[in-house]
Amino acid sequence: MLLTRASEYALLSLDTIRQSDKPIGAEQLANELNIPKSFLAKILQSLAKEGILESRKGAHGGFVMAKDIHEIAVRSIIMAAEGKAPAVFDCTSYMHNCPNGAIGSCAISPFLANFQTRIDDFLNGLMLSDIL
Amino acid sequence: MLLTRASEYALLSLDTIRQSDKPIGAEQLANELNIPKSFLAKILQSLAKEGILESRKGAHGGFVMAKDIHEIAVRSIIMAAEGKAPAVFDCTSYMHNCPNGAIGSCAISPFLANFQTRIDDFLNGLMLSDIL
DNA sequence: CTCAAAAATGAGTCCGAAATCATAGCATAA
DNA sequence: TTATGCTATGATTTCGGACTCATTTTTGAG
Numbered sequence: 001m002l003l004t005r006a007s008e009y010a011l012l013s014l015d016t017i018r019q020s021d022k023p024i025g026a027e028q029l030a031n032e033l034n035i036p037k038s039f040l041a042k043i044l045q046s047l048a049k050e051g052i053l054e055s056r057k058g059a060h061g062g063f064v065m066a067k068d069i070h071e072i073a074v075r076s077i078i079m080a081a082e083g084k085a086p087a088v089f090d091c092t093s094y095m096h097n098c099p100n101g102a103i104g105s106c107a108i109s110p111f112l113a114n115f116q117t118r119i120d121d122f123l124n125g126l127m128l129s130d131i132l
Numbered sequence: 133m134l135l136t137r138a139s140e141y142a143l144l145s146l147d148t149i150r151q152s153d154k155p156i157g158a159e160q161l162a163n164e165l166n167i168p169k170s171f172l173a174k175i176l177q178s179l180a181k182e183g184i185l186e187s188r189k190g191a192h193g194g195f196v197m198a199k200d201i202h203e204i205a206v207r208s209i210i211m212a213a214e215g216k217a218p219a220v221f222d223c224t225s226y227m228h229n230c231p232n233g234a235i236g237s238c239a240i241s242p243f244l245a246n247f248q249t250r251i252d253d254f255l256n257g258l259m260l261s262d263i264l
Numbered sequence: 265c266t267c268a269a270a271a272a273t274g275a276g277t278c279c280g281a282a283a284t285c286a287t288a289g290c291a292t293a294a
Numbered sequence: 295t296t297a298t299g300c301t302a303t304g305a306t307t308t309c310g311g312a313c314t315c316a317t318t319t320t321t322g323a324g
Contacts, residue, residue, distance in 0.1 A: 002134040002220045004282065025299060036284055058292030073302045088134045115254070115313070119134075122250060131246075136311060157270060171313055177272065191269045206303035 002119075003078060003084055009035050010043050010081035015132050017053065017071060023062030043081050050080035069132065077121035086123065088116045133253075134218055135210060141167050142175050142213035149185065150201055155194030157220050175213050182212035201264065208257035218255065220248045 017024055026044055030037040038065050044063055047053040054066040078086050144165050149156055162169040176195055180187040186198040205245055210218050 002218075006282085008221060011296090023299095026311085027299080038286075039284060041300080042302095048300090056292090057290090057300055059294055061292075061299050086134075089140060112299095115258075118254060119251070122247070124297065126247075159270080162324085168313055170315075173271080174273095180271090187271060188321090189269090189271050191267095193270050193320090193322075195271090228310085252310055 001066065004082060004087075006039075006081040006083075007078050008042055009033070009040055010047060010077050011131075013040065013044065013063075014047075014052070014065075014069075014072075017063055017132070018065050023056050023060065023064050025062040028062070032112065046080040046083065047077070050076060052077060052080060056083060069129040070127055072125040072128040073124050074128060074131065075120065077128065078123065086119065134220075136214060138175055138213040138215075139210050141165070141172055142179060142209050143263075145172065145176065145195075146179075146184070146197075146201075146204075146209065146260060149195055150197050150264070155188050155192065155196050157173040160194070177233060178212040178215065179209070184209060184212060187210060201260040204260040205256050206258040206263065207252065209260065210255065218251065220251060 012035075013029055014030065016029060025039055026041040029035070029044070030040045033040075044053060045057075046065065048055040048066075051066055052072055053063045055063055075086070079105070144167075145161055148161060148164065157174040159169055161167075161176070162172045165172075176185060177187070179185040180195065180198075184204055185195045187193070187195055207218070246255055
């Protein structure tokens with residue numbers, strides 16, 4: 001599985017938030033989507049730090065879209081939600097320090113790098129507007 | 133992470149086996165590749181059931197390629213090794229019984245199905261001969 | 265025919281990441 | 295100033311990947 005529930009919640013949240021003209025709070029969102037409040041809050045915070053959402057504090061505060069949905073790459077959403085880039089294999093993340101180095105040059109990394117690149121390109125080119 | 137270590141071991145094993153003219157046992161392979169023996173054995177058994185490898189029991193037995201590497205899709209290797217199809221999300225596996233159905237129609241499944249299809253196509257079209 | 269090599273099977277452990285729960289402060293618009 | 299909601303942090307639970315062990319079954323070799 002490439003994506004965890006965090007990405008799923010992020011996408012569902014963004015779809016709800018973009019359809020609202022008012023800021024939506026974490027608690028309200030959690031209730032509507034039937035998602036654990038605290039867990040969702042973390043994800044929303046990450047999305048805000050990434051500049052995808054804008055958080056408004058205080059009374060009647062909440063979250064609002066910070067960018068146009070045409071300007072948000074799906075990959076940036078995933079990276080914010082997961083806290084790291086989506087990887088095909090674990091080893092592709094640290095190819096310079098491949099654990100398989102011990103048994104000789106890694107036979108599969110050229111393929112994996114290619115595969116990883118294709119997925120990265122796909123997710124980078126895919127905008128939020130393409131999927132909602 | 134899309135692929136677990138099982139797929140990695142499967143690819144490394146196939147690369148070793150195809151270069152040998154004699155059957156290679158699970159234990160020998162485990163030693164050469166520095167992989168836990170029993171864990172590797174399970175993977176090899178799965179590959180044999182899938183018709184990718186041929187298993188020969190008894191003395192001087194072991195595993196041999198059952199097909200030409202041009203006829204083996206990488207996706208079939210992954211399915212054998214992982215025991216299931218590689219999925220972007222968990223929910224794409226059982227779209228007919230989506231847990232998010234409880235909160236209305238799933239907003240992200242159209243995208244996920246598209247994404248999943250692209251990955252499936254890529255892995256189906258990719259032959260073992262392309263990467264070794 | 266017997267025996268040993270090697271595959272096949274199945275149950276069970278260990279560990280770390282994912283997911284969830286909890287909560288005490290901090291910031292701000294009304 | 296006060297209600298509202300964000301921030302930060304950490305404990306807890308859950309779950310699946312990674313691995314081990316013990317046993318059975320098969321079959322070629324002597």
